[in-house]
Amino acid sequence: MAKTNSGIYIHIPFCTIKCFYCDYSSTAGYDEDRLPLFFNSLSKEIEFYKDIAHNFIFDTIFIGGGTPSIINPKYIENIFNVLSINFDLSHATEITLEINPGEVALENLKTLKNIGVNRLSVGVQSFNNKILHFLTRNHKKRDIFRTIENARKSGFENINCDMIYNIPNQNQSTWKKDLTALIDLDIEHISCYSLVVERETELYQLVKSKDIKMPDNDNSCYLYKSAQEILGKKGFFQYEVTSWSKRNFECKHNYHYWNIDPCISFGPSAHGFYNGKRYWNVKNIDKYIDFISNERSPVESSEKLSDKDIANELLGFGIRTIEGLDLTKIPESKKNDVYFSIQNNLKKWGNFLIYCDQQLKLTKNGFLFADAIAVDLMI
Numbered sequence: 001m002a003k004t005n006s007g008i009y010i011h012i013p014f015c016t017i018k019c020f021y022c023d024y025s026s027t028a029g030y031d032e033d034r035l036p037l038f039f040n041s042l043s044k045e046i047e048f049y050k051d052i053a054h055n056f057i058f059d060t061i062f063i064g065g066g067t068p069s070i071i072n073p074k075y076i077e078n079i080f081n082v083l084s085i086n087f088d089l090s091h092a093t094e095i096t097l098e099i100n101p102g103e104v105a106l107e108n109l110k111t112l113k114n115i116g117v118n119r120l121s122v123g124v125q126s127f128n129n130k131i132l133h134f135l136t137r138n139h140k141k142r143d144i145f146r147t148i149e150n151a152r153k154s155g156f157e158n159i160n161c162d163m164i165y166n167i168p169n170q171n172q173s174t175w176k177k178d179l180t181a182l183i184d185l186d187i188e189h190i191s192c193y194s195l196v197v198e199r200e201t202e203l204y205q206l207v208k209s210k211d212i213k214m215p216d217n218d219n220s221c222y223l224y225k226s227a228q229e230i231l232g233k234k235g236f237f238q239y240e241v242t243s244w245s246k247r248n249f250e251c252k253h254n255y256h257y258w259n260i261d262p263c264i265s266f267g268p269s270a271h272g273f274y275n276g277k278r279y280w281n282v283k284n285i286d287k288y289i290d291f292i293s294n295e296r297s298p299v300e301s302s303e304k305l306s307d308k309d310i311a312n313e314l315l316g317f318g319i320r321t322i323e324g325l326d327l328t329k330i331p332e333s334k335k336n337d338v339y340f341s342i343q344n345n346l347k348k349w350g351n352f353l354i355y356c357d358q359q360l361k362l363t364k365n366g367f368l369f370a371d372a373i374a375v376d377l378m379i
């Protein structure tokens with residue numbers, strides 16, 4: 001069987017504080033004394049996969065969280081050593097690590113660069129101190145500049161900044177200022193996410209109790225369109241619904257998710273995919289450590305994707321990218337259903353959906369409705 005290009009994801013579930021809108025699996029603070037135990041478990045989990053590793057070409061590694069930058073980089077180095085013993089990393093050209101502004105020292109950035117990390121994803125979210133405070137972020141505007149400066153000093157030439165819009169009290173002027181500040185940073189990649197009110201968060205409770213009112217949909221659309229316009233004018237190419245980059249700085253790791261490529265994932269709560277099967281690990285860190293110290297797999301559950309699941313995932317993720325979905329990838333048994341759905345949806349979403357030469361894609365305006373169109377397209 002031909003080997004597929006694949007990703008590796010490593011979840012580090014520790015943060016300095018828990019942001020009130022965040023439902024990623026992470027704890028505020030951690031016990032320094034238990035870190036060796038956690039990282040030993042992670043190493044052992046990596047070893048569990050050594051027998052299947054040769055089936056894949058790993059060209060990306062993503063260390064996410066949580067906030068992996070708050071951990072002493074010697075742990076990350078050790079994980080890379082274990083990975084390189086068990087996996088062939090000779091094709092891994094994109095190695096990303098998530099950092100938070102103000103939460104990583106210059107020395108640590110230099111070490112991360114030296115051990116092979118070559119892309120940073122910085123959780124900027126906003127440059128407005130009032131908005132950062134509202135978001136319960138642990139950083140201020142000045143920390144962003146210092147962190148980017150230190151990243152450049154450490155030799156990083158591929159930097160992404162994550163931004164959030166659709167935040168209560170964020171008006172068009174504050175968002176435009178954010179975008180301008182972002183452009184002035186002269187980074188390579190930008191991700192803009194609309195604030196989602198996730199169920200298991202404090203924000204959800206506050207919205208439910210009407211203590212916080214979320215902006216209306218028109219406002220959110222306006223902010224998204226201004227990002228498209230302002231970033232586009234400044235040479236950022238929008239290649240996915242939430243992603244802009246300078247040419248050749250598209251995130252290869254995220255393409256693995258959008259293409260439904262294999263991704264072997266490690267760490268508590270990590271979700272992976274290979275051999276047509278999705279799996280997810282236990283969330284609880286103590287349980288994760290317990291399972292592994294008892295030589296048991298930390299996989300909580302897994303599910304083999306049916307042809308219908310694969311078709312739906314390809315539709316949902318595939319249309320998010322500028323290239324769109326290559327319909328030849330749809331399983332043979334579901335092709336008719338998919339073509340039928342496309343014909344129906346062209347009637348409803350014709351201004352936003354393009355179907356040509358076995359390729360299905362969204363227009364730039366269609367990006368705004370990607371989620372709704374994906375739901376309608378599903379078979």
Ligand SMILES: C[S@@+](CC[C@H](N)C(=O)[O-])C[C@H]1O[C@@H](n2cnc3c(N)ncnc32)[C@H](O)[C@@H]1O
Nearest residue numbers: 021022024065066067098123162193194195196
């Ligand atoms: C794994 S998270 C966090 C990484 C890092 N600890 C940080 O805070 O930036 C990656 C990104 O998801 C986005 N994000 C997290 N929760 C979100 C939410 N509820 N709505 C929209 N975007 C969110 C943020 O932009 C964040 O940078």
Ligand code: SF4
Nearest residue numbers: 015018019022065066
């Ligand atoms: S947004 Fe980032 S820093 Fe905040 S709790 Fe979530 S993972 Fe941690």
